Amino acid sequence: xxxxxxxxxxxxxxxxxLARLVDAPRxxxxxxxxxxxxxxxxxxxxxVTLLGWADxxxxxxxxxxxxxxxxxxxxxxxxxxxxxxxxxxxxxIGFSHARELDVTSxxxxxxxxxxxxxxxxxxxAPYGGQGLANAENALGLSIPALREALAPAMLCPVIAIxxxxxxxxxxxxxxxxxxxxxxxxxxLVPSTVRLFHQSSQALGRDVEGALAAxxxxxxxxxxxxxxxxxxxxxxxxxxxxxxxxxxxxxxLEALDYDDAWLDKDAFVASDGTLFFADLxxxxxxxxxxxxxxxxxxxxxxxxxxxxxxYAADALLRVEERWRARARDQVTRRKVLAxxxxxxxxxxPRLRVERVSGGLDLHVQPRIGDRIxxxxxxxx
Amino acid sequence: MRAYEAGDLLTRLARGGEVELGPSEGATLAELxxxxxVARVPDVERDARELEAxxxxxxxxSASAAARTPEMIARERELRARALELVERVxxxxxxxxVRDTSSYxxxxxxxxxxxxxxxxxxxxxxxxxxxxxxxxxxxxxxRHMDVLREVFTVRARRAQGIAAxxxxxxxxxxxxxxxxxxxxxxxxxxxxxxxxAELASTWLYLTREFARADLADGTGANEWTMEQHASxxxxxxxxxxxxxxxxxxxxxxxxxxxxGWRADPSHSAxxxxxxxxxxxGMTPTDADRVLQEAFGAVRAAEGWGARLPLSAAVVLSxxxxxxxxxxxxxIVRRLQELGEGSEDRERMDAATVLVLDxxxxxLLIARVRxxxxxxxxxATGGMLVPAALLALLPCEVPESLDxxxxxxxxxxxxxxxxxGAETLVLSIKMLLTTALLAMxxxxxxxxxxxxxxxxxxxxxxLGAAGIALATPLSLAGLTVFQNPVLDxxxxxxxxxxxxxxxxFHPSRGYGWG
Numbered sequence: 001x002x003x004x005x006x007x008x009x010x011x012x013x014x015x016x017x018l019a020r021l022v023d024a025p026r027x028x029x030x031x032x033x034x035x036x037x038x039x040x041x042x043x044x045x046x047x048v049t050l051l052g053w054a055d056x057x058x059x060x061x062x063x064x065x066x067x068x069x070x071x072x073x074x075x076x077x078x079x080x081x082x083x084x085x086x087x088x089x090x091x092x093i094g095f096s097h098a099r100e101l102d103v104t105s106x107x108x109x110x111x112x113x114x115x116x117x118x119x120x121x122x123x124x125a126p127y128g129g130q131g132l133a134n135a136e137n138a139l140g141l142s143i144p145a146l147r148e149a150l151a152p153a154m155l156c157p158v159i160a161i162x163x164x165x166x167x168x169x170x171x172x173x174x175x176x177x178x179x180x181x182x183x184x185x186x187x188l189v190p191s192t193v194r195l196f197h198q199s200s201q202a203l204g205r206d207v208e209g210a211l212a213a214x215x216x217x218x219x220x221x222x223x224x225x226x227x228x229x230x231x232x233x234x235x236x237x238x239x240x241x242x243x244x245x246x247x248x249x250x251x252l253e254a255l256d257y258d259d260a261w262l263d264k265d266a267f268v269a270s271d272g273t274l275f276f277a278d279l280x281x282x283x284x285x286x287x288x289x290x291x292x293x294x295x296x297x298x299x300x301x302x303x304x305x306x307x308x309x310y311a312a313d314a315l316l317r318v319e320e321r322w323r324a325r326a327r328d329q330v331t332r333r334k335v336l337a338x339x340x341x342x343x344x345x346x347x348p349r350l351r352v353e354r355v356s357g358g359l360d361l362h363v364q365p366r367i368g369d370r371i372x373x374x375x376x377x378x379x
Numbered sequence: 380m381r382a383y384e385a386g387d388l389l390t391r392l393a394r395g396g397e398v399e400l401g402p403s404e405g406a407t408l409a410e411l412x413x414x415x416x417v418a419r420v421p422d423v424e425r426d427a428r429e430l431e432a433x434x435x436x437x438x439x440x441s442a443s444a445a446a447r448t449p450e451m452i453a454r455e456r457e458l459r460a461r462a463l464e465l466v467e468r469v470x471x472x473x474x475x476x477x478v479r480d481t482s483s484y485x486x487x488x489x490x491x492x493x494x495x496x497x498x499x500x501x502x503x504x505x506x507x508x509x510x511x512x513x514x515x516x517x518x519x520x521x522x523r524h525m526d527v528l529r530e531v532f533t534v535r536a537r538r539a540q541g542i543a544a545x546x547x548x549x550x551x552x553x554x555x556x557x558x559x560x561x562x563x564x565x566x567x568x569x570x571x572x573x574x575x576x577a578e579l580a581s582t583w584l585y586l587t588r589e590f591a592r593a594d595l596a597d598g599t600g601a602n603e604w605t606m607e608q609h610a611s612x613x614x615x616x617x618x619x620x621x622x623x624x625x626x627x628x629x630x631x632x633x634x635x636x637x638x639x640g641w642r643a644d645p646s647h648s649a650x651x652x653x654x655x656x657x658x659x660x661g662m663t664p665t666d667a668d669r670v671l672q673e674a675f676g677a678v679r680a681a682e683g684w685g686a687r688l689p690l691s692a693a694v695v696l697s698x699x700x701x702x703x704x705x706x707x708x709x710x711i712v713r714r715l716q717e718l719g720e721g722s723e724d725r726e727r728m729d730a731a732t733v734l735v736l737d738x739x740x741x742x743l744l745i746a747r748v749r750x751x752x753x754x755x756x757x758x759a760t761g762g763m764l765v766p767a768a769l770l771a772l773l774p775c776e777v778p779e780s781l782d783x784x785x786x787x788x789x790x791x792x793x794x795x796x797x798x799x800g801a802e803t804l805v806l807s808i809k810m811l812l813t814t815a816l817l818a819m820x821x822x823x824x825x826x827x828x829x830x831x832x833x834x835x836x837x838x839x840x841x842l843g844a845a846g847i848a849l850a851t852p853l854s855l856a857g858l859t860v861f862q863n864p865v866l867d868x869x870x871x872x873x874x875x876x877x878x879x880x881x882x883x884f885h886p887s888r889g890y891g892w893g
Contacts, residue, residue, distance in 0.1 A: 006559075208795050212795075321793075325497075326497045327497065328497055328500060330473050330474060331470040331473075334466050334469075334470040335463060335470070338463055339463070342462065342463075346442060
């Protein structure tokens with residue numbers, strides 16, 4: 001099978017769980033590290049093989065079984081199964097690692113399917129695996145995620161941190177060495193469909209294909225899908241306002257995802273709800289005062305509006321095709337404005353206000369004064 | 380009503396504001412109205428009032444704390460649907476043009492409000508790229524023209540989709556593994572053939588397997604070639620022969636024998652030699668031998684000019700019956716080099732081989748190629764010189780060629796054929812050109828309905844009658860052979876350089892690769 005196949009074989013073998021989320025549903029996939037590397041011997045004790053879908057460069061989503069929890073059906077996503085692309089150079093990872101890192105042992109060659117190295121990537125993760133600090137940050141935010149405490153801003157909870165057995169790590173690096181434990185995150189995701197990048201099927205790239213995969217086939221279903229998408233996406237755009245709190249030091253702090261983007265770091269559920277997945281990049285940032293909070297909230301909306309609107313636009317165009325009635329852009333924009341208002345319904349933290357020249361978001365943070373952000377323009 | 384008259388009035392109406400009709404434009408407006416290209420603005424005041432009432436009722440219902448009964452939910456759904464409908468109606472009146480008709484003997488003291496419809500905006504987009512060529516055509520003829528073209532594109536996209544579905548079906552459980560985009564690329568090419576989809580898929584699968592078994596790559600047993608490459612040559616071979624039934628049985632061995640001799644000559648790469656062998660697959664052994672001898676001669680002659688002509692390119696020239704244009708070919712290569720077009724000699728040589736088939740002025744063609752290449756490279760990091768050369772052969776100006784490409788891409792996307800990006804672009808070019816080649820025929824192919832897309836320049840001179848007879852199979856196979864390096868590049872960019880590609884991930888995005 002090609003190194004770049006979207007469909008992957010995952011080998012699970014017994015591994016140490018370093019941390020586990022309280023209240024997380026148990027699954028038959030627990031207590032194992034899931035890797036692309038085949039077992040060392042065919043009869044290796046406790047080894048299980050499953051099929052999965054490639055998810056980004058170092059992740060995979062196990063195809064089955066589904067995990068039922070909180071009225072939702074989840075899939076297990078594993079982050080840190082080994083990298084599929086080389087970090088440096090421009091050849092397939094097999095050549096790159098084998099030749100440049102002199103990985104010629106049988107174990108090394110086996111690992112080239114998905115290499116977990118000791119190269120420090122971004123100063124926080126071993127290339128191909130996950131760093132413990134990142135995983136712990138994600139786990140820390142997973143209790144509110146599991147309890148939907150920030151709804152309609154929805155998050156994919158990390159349910160466990162599993163150590164990658166040392167014998168499955170290539171003890172090599174290119175330039176910078178990662179120190180510390182090498183782990184993988186086990187998290188729950190609602191589907192295999194991301195918003196635009198990193199999954200083989202993505203709403204923004206192949207909207208009708210993604211809708212079909214999610215079971216959305218009628219105009220009625222699409223209507224509900226759009227509603228849920230807009231409600232949850234606008235929830236994620238305002239997650240700072242929804243999470244603002246007073247820190248132990250007495251300062252205001254709010255959640256933001258400066259190092260992540262919704263187009264590649266969010267999944268779409270079959271009902272249209274958008275889930276933010278990369279919790280390691282979601283962190284509380286200090287906002288010294290109300291003015292700084294307002295700036296942060298506006299920045300969060302502005303910075304990610306395009307990603308949200310891209311998929312919304314694609315969905316509206318599908319609706320037009322299915323109705324066999326195309327709209328011009330002015331009408332499409334007005335329909336979107338109306339849909340945003342309808343989707344939000346009664347959200348205590350967010351409502352829209354029609355004003356001369358456009359549509360404003362009125363954001364009510366948990367602490368502090370209302371913040372007004374322009375959402376859509378009329379002219 | 381002529382196309383340019385409709386285009387002119389619609390453009391003014393689309394801008395909004397006050398529009399004063401000139402002499403005879405009153406009749407044009409009436410025709411546009413009848414054709415559904417403009418519409419009178421409805422009573423929006425009433426709609427706007429109703430919309431406000433609907434919104435108010437919805438807001439009141441949302442705020443109510445009462446438990447929601449099925450009747451209440453149904454009423455809310457009804458209100459939501461009505462709100463969205465009214466928004467559209469009110470919105471359509473935005474940007475209306477106030478038209479004053481002073482052209483009739485009655486004149487008009489009051490202005491009437493009109494809006495251009497979506498169909499009109501689509502028509503303006505079609506006209507914009509073609510106005511010089513079709514301006515004097517009647518509007519009805521032009522619209523029929525475009526409808527036929529869209530239908531042809533849609534039919535071809537559906538056929539490719541059907542073939543791809545059969546191929547995927549055949550591959551599952553066959554033990555053959557290849558990336559999806561290679562399957563789609565072959566399906567696009569084979570959509571040019573008339574056989575049943577299942578027959579095409581099974582022959583393609585058979586040949587792919589045969590090629591893989593025969594290990595045509597280098598005879599050393601080393602697996603130099605991927606399954607995707609075997610599949611691509613299977614497709615090319617099927618395009619090069621009159622009937623695909625004859626391909627079953629020993630065909631790979633035949634090529635293996637032919638290649639064995641050429642491998643001794645280091646001037647022919649294994650890939651190039653197989654491409655050449657595939658290109659003569661549909662000929663009688665005598666004709667194939669003649670063409671190959673001419674091709675070997677052309678390769679030697681090119682060496683005399685200081686140029687390295689790949690054997691497959693020489694076969695294309697030889698099959699087209701124009702080995703005498705070798706000097707022109709070398710001139711084009713040199714000119715492309717002077718202009719800094721193309722990143723390597725092989726790319727320039729392939730582009731020149733395509734361009735030299737066209738008898739039109741080479742400088743003019745090169746100028747077109749440069750314009751097209753600059754546009755295409757918005758979608759990929761390189762390797763677009765040959766696709767640009769292929770598109771330059773179309774019998775229309777650059778804006779129209781690009782619009783055709785956009786239409787073809789849309790047809791393929793509507794059939795959910797591809798994942799998007801550069802793959803869509805490359806395969807749309809392939810499908811557009813095969814459509815144009817099929818339009819030249821007179822065998823009752825559906826594509827012949829788009830006859831104005833013909834490669835008239837190619838059909839007119841150098842190829843001659845015999846050349847035209849050969850042109851379709853030749854060029855379809857040739858397209859596949861030329862397109863492969865580009866698709867390889869696309870795949871390479873996507874797979875191995877994604878971390879660095881600003882097209883995929885903007886450099887400012889820290890966590891670019893998950």
